[in-house]
Amino acid sequence: MELNTYPLVCTRGVVLYPNQEIVIDVGRDTSVHAVENAQDNYDKKICLFSQKELEQENPATEDIYSVGTLCEVRHIRRFDNFLRVKFRGIKRVKLNKWINGSLSDLVEVEILESEKQDTVEEEALIRMIADELDRMQGQDRFVTKEIVMEISKGMGGEFLSDKAVQGLPLDLERKQKYLETLGVNDRLMMLLQDMAKEKKMSEVEKQINETVKERIDQGQKDYYLREKMNVIREELGDTVAQDEDAAKIRKRLAENPYPDYIKKKVSDEVSRYEMLPMASGETGVIKAYIDWLMDLPWWQQTKDNEDLNAAEATLNADHYGLEKVKERILEYLAVKQMTNSLNAPIICLVGPPGVGKTSLAKSVARALDRKFVKMSLGGVRDEAEIRGHRRTYLGALPGRIIQGMKKAGVTNPVFLIDEIDKMASDYKGDPSSAMLEVLDPEQNSVFSDHYIEEPYDLSKVLFIATANYLENIPPALRDRLEIIELSSYTDAEKVHIAKDHLVPKQLKLNGLKPSQLKIDDDMLLYLIRYYTREAGVRSLERTIATICRKTVLAILKNNKRSIKLTKKLVHEWLGNEKVDYGKKEKKDQVGTVTGLAYTSFGGDILQIEATRFTGKGRLVLTGQLGDVMKESASIALDYVRTHATEFKIDPKLFEENDVHIHVPEGAVPKDGPSAGVTMTTALVSCFSNIPVKANLAMTGEVTLRGNVLPIGGLKEKSLAAHRSGIDTILIPKENVKDLDDVPQEVKDAVTFIPCSNVSQVLHNALVK
Known part of the structure; x- marks a missing residue:
């Protein structure tokens, strides 16, 4: 057995036979180095082995076929990233050993020779193949003049089998089979079988082509008959209505400044509409679509009221208070006047029910002299409610945004999106995600509705959204909104x-x-x-x-x-009074402090009571308190125990007494980080037997170091205290900035004392 070593190139989907030439682009680094190695060191000799899997980037021994071709490098053309190489096949070779090199790989191979078989059978096979090639000449792509000329020269079976198979449209495994078959007659028999199969394939293709041609001819015939039928219908007067509709649409298109892409779309649809018979179910669908495109506002818009004083007067006439919202609308008008072009902002009014969010949006429309449309999203679950349905569905309609724009009739209405926090999502999609495109000023100039299919400009619309709870609005949607909070009314x-x-x-x-x-x-x-x-x-x-x-x-x-x-x-x-507001204590009491609460109905006052009795130092909390208030109570007790000597309290009292803190109205759940100072004051009063001032209320959270932390809802709490007849309120020092929101009548009647630590609170709260 003769073994030789040559450089290796792994090919993808290519099999080369002896005495044949082929041009291959060589791109892999190892393959490029192999070609150069063959040029320099192996007398231009190289081995080509085909990969089993084309996608394999770094094949190993098991990834290539065991039989390949020994070739000669005939010509190389160099490009930036690859070589274009012409190879000529010499002999079949069998892989014996794969040798890994530093730059390129080598293979040790055994030379395989073709095996001569029965001579008479070989001649018969050659003659049959020659006759078949002669018949197929001009009908099949692979039967070239070159092959026919080679046969006429009387080439042998070995050469013919390798030459003819090169052009046959065979898969990789079949081509490899020819390479691995050493018997010449066996290869010729395989060639004859594949030619017969190819002939059958050609006949099937021809039959398919004829069928297609017949169908095309039938389509032209149908068109001719349809045109003939239209003429007959015209004679009978059946198509008058359809033609009149088309003429009206074309006239309307020509007379109005629709965008060019809408004109083209409508023209195409009108042409389709005219082609269809009146009885066809599709005519109604196309007509409805054309009507939507024509009726939508594309250029119509109202002129904004540019008199800022008149706009302000309108807003003030409709609503008392709400200064921030009114100021924001007037800012929008002023900037629009100054710049002459402005993308409308997306305003979101957030507040409890009944504070006038919806009616305020109507007032904005009146103040601007704009059309007003409303869309409520409460309970909307289907994304198609926003984006519309595809026209392929029966009974398809545009989404509510496009419906609202058609109802408005102009491109710049005030569009109220009510209850934006009440959207839900299910298997039909997430409408809140669809709202992102509507409410994003960067995207809504090309809003896409599934039914309309053409981009629609929403950038001139002044969207006003309303919500009861800000936390129920998805974060991605909230990021696109300009939030204006409306607090409860005083x-x-x-x-x-x-x-x-x-x-x-x-x-x-x-x-x-x-x-x-x-x-x-x-x-x-x-x-x-x-x-x-x-x-x-x-x-x-x-x-x-x-x-x-x-x-x-x-x-x-x-x-x-x-x-x-x-x-x-x-x-x-x-009937009798239905609501009982908290009332202040009539006289100074030990262990009872007036606290301030912020509820969804506004503010209220509540008494926090503390008492002690003989026990083992336990802390009892009652009054339906949440986790935050329970923690505040623990912090308050620990702070008082830590500073007992400062407050002139005997430390033994804490070990010998149980403490009970109660917040009245036990059936009402209470929670929030603003009761710390109140509980601390109640405990100090309880253990030191010093009364707390009855005309005083307080709010604030406390830390273990005695610092007073800021709270929310100062305006509502202040109103509750004022209503209850309290004249002094202790507030955290960091809340002084919030006094701007407190009505002047309250500030005139109530003294606000800022406190930064518990010592200041106790100094002001306890009776001297």
């Missing part, structure tokens, strides 16, 4: 709103004249405090409506001319 603001808006509105709705029912400010305040408990004014409006109805009944039944509302009448008509 009692004074509610009186103004009732006097200026609610009472006149309900008098009108119930057919009363202003002289027939008189409600003074004190009675309004009485209704607000003792018959409603809310952040907004919805319940107050219902209460006023009830009084108006009772008034109408009394006037008609008892023949009264007018009625002045009194407490006696209110008790008679509405």
